[in-house]
Amino acid sequence: MKKWMASAIVAGFAVMIALTAARAARIGERAPDFTATDSNGKTQKLSDYAGKFVVLEWTNRGCPYTQKQYNSGNMQRLQKEWTAKGVVWLTVVSSAPGKQGYVTADEENAYVKQVTASPTAVILDPDGALGHLYDAKTTPHMFIINPQGILIYNGAIDDKPTTDVADINGAKNYVTLALDEAMAGKPVSVATSRPYGCSVKYPN
Amino acid sequence: MLALVALTLLTWPRECARAAQTAPPSHAQLQLIAKPPSGEEKVLWVGVLFHLDPGWHIYWQNPGDSGTPPKIEWHLPAGYKAGPIQWPTPVRLGSGSVIDYGYENQVLLMTAILRTAPATSAGSSISADVKYVVCSEVCIPGKAHLSTSFGNTYSPAEANQWRALFEKTRSQLPKAAPKSWQASAKQDKDSFRLTVRGAPEINGASFLPHDPDEIENSAGRVFVGGDDRFSLTLKKSSQLVKAISTLRGLIVLGPGRAYEIAAPVTQ
Numbered sequence: 082m083k084k085w086m087a088s089a090i091v092a093g094f095a096v097m098i099a100l101t102a103a104r105a106a107r108i109g110e111r112a113p114d115f116t117a118t119d120s121n122g123k124t125q126k127l128s129d130y131a132g133k134f135v136v137l138e139w140t141n142r143g144c145p146y147t148q149k150q151y152n153s154g155n156m157q158r159l160q161k162e163w164t165a166k167g168v169v170w171l172t173v174v175s176s177a178p179g180k181q182g183y184v185t186a187d188e189e190n191a192y193v194k195q196v197t198a199s200p201t202a203v204i205l206d207p208d209g210a211l212g213h214l215y216d217a218k219t220t221p222h223m224f225i226i227n228p229q230g231i232l233i234y235n236g237a238i239d240d241k242p243t244t245d246v247a248d249i250n251g252a253k254n255y256v257t258l259a260l261d262e263a264m265a266g267k268p269v270s271v272a273t274s275r276p277y278g279c280s281v282k283y284p285n
Numbered sequence: 286m287l288a289l290v291a292l293t294l295l296t297w298p299r300e301c302a303r304a305a306q307t308a309p310p311s312h313a314q315l316q317l318i319a320k321p322p323s324g325e326e327k328v329l330w331v332g333v334l335f336h337l338d339p340g341w342h343i344y345w346q347n348p349g350d351s352g353t354p355p356k357i358e359w360h361l362p363a364g365y366k367a368g369p370i371q372w373p374t375p376v377r378l379g380s381g382s383v384i385d386y387g388y389e390n391q392v393l394l395m396t397a398i399l400r401t402a403p404a405t406s407a408g409s410s411i412s413a414d415v416k417y418v419v420c421s422e423v424c425i426p427g428k429a430h431l432s433t434s435f436g437n438t439y440s441p442a443e444a445n446q447w448r449a450l451f452e453k454t455r456s457q458l459p460k461a462a463p464k465s466w467q468a469s470a471k472q473d474k475d476s477f478r479l480t481v482r483g484a485p486e487i488n489g490a491s492f493l494p495h496d497p498d499e500i501e502n503s504a505g506r507v508f509v510g511g512d513d514r515f516s517l518t519l520k521k522s523s524q525l526v527k528a529i530s531t532l533r534g535l536i537v538l539g540p541g542r543a544y545e546i547a548a549p550v551t552q
Contacts, residue, residue: 105523107523143423181423218383219383244353244418272526273498273524276524280351280420283381
């Protein structure tokens with residue numbers, strides 16, 4: 082219970098930082114541009130993809146919620162399906178060195194091959210800069226940006242917050258739902274949801 | 286401790302046998318306990334007791350930014366049904382931009398078992414399938430099949446121990462807010478200001494939302510106490526896109542002092 086006391090004491094101080102810091106983009110607002118490096122050493126810049134849908138997928142291979150999606154092949158299926166339709170799919174690893182899910186470029190490239198993943202690129206974000214820019218909380222945590230650069234989805238991969246592979250069948254996949262609707266020119270019916278998963282392993 | 290191990294072996298022989306062979310450390314030991322009856326009590330209480338390794342936690346019904354709460358599927362004799370889990374007041378966990386709500390060390394998730402039909406001779410054994418995720422820096426999913434029975438033959442010492450545990454847990458459950466409290470919330474684009482009137486001499490308080498995606502769990506909060514009221518300014522979650530009419534959650538004043546509130550939200 083000491084935690085409550087401590088948090089009450091720091092509350093006044095903490096809020097000054099929190100309320101003045103730049104806040105993460107909200108639905109309907111311009112998604113913040115970024116420049117990052119992928120696992121092939123290439124620069125990935127969001128604004129270079131203007132005119133296309135962009136999916137950001139936070140991942141951590143050691144996390145059971147992520148494993149649910151990859152061991153079942155569901156995430157790979159989504160990557161294949163949507164990149165084939167012209168969507169840019171950027172997987173992001175924000176695990177810090179020494180933390181669960183941290184990978185070198187070579188390790189990540191071998192892993193992508195091993196699990197037959199097919200994102201457009203995997204961004205390595207060991208300092209957590211991109212993760213913090215989007216306020217990514219969990220793995221997985223999904224964001225979708227439309228061709229005009231507006232954030233249209235921020236949340237969970239689907240509506241079954243578990244680690245069970247068996248729950249993928251019958252789950253409503255929010256990425257598919259949002260992309261289907263947006264590509265059909267409809268408003269996105271579920272634009273946010275609680276992004277369930279493991280915490281992103283940011284640097285301390 | 287020996288008694289605990291013995292009971293554990295009795296209640297889940299299969300799990301224990303498996304654990305002894307190959308499974309990695311689970312970091313959580315679970316027991317299903319039926320509260321030994323006391324006096325005139327009409328409700329039957331059962332609880333899943335989690336013993337967590339140091340540094341490991343499980344989650345509240347609103348887990349906060351990551352994780353998921355445990356799920357319990359009950360198997361009861363005909364004529365009984367289980368009520369909702371009575372969630373004790375959680376603690377704030379995590380650091381930086383990812384903050385969770387959950388439990389460390391030991392927690393009992395109590396549930397009332399209600400009789401829906403006249404008693405039959407269908408038996409008194411009950412079991413539960415529990416699915417949970419236990420986390421420290423990393424997360425491990427777990428499941429357990431637990432069983433016990435009403436009128437379990439606890440020794441007098443055990444019966445006292447379990448009775449005391451249920452009573453202690455009950456004392457940690459959130460309570461109805463004092464009758465004098467009037468909660469309301471005003472919002473602007475980025476924050477809620479939650480005010481409780483009719484609450485004199487409060488020196489500090491936290492708010493734990495019942496629903497995810499309403500407030501930014503990692504943001505600080507401004508507490509202002511007054512003669513007969515206090516207020517908390519809470520940053521809105523960037524995931525809150527639909528207007529909410531009521532802010533529901535717990536006001537926590539200190540250990541054993543958590544109160545349920547539902548604050549109507551106005552502009």
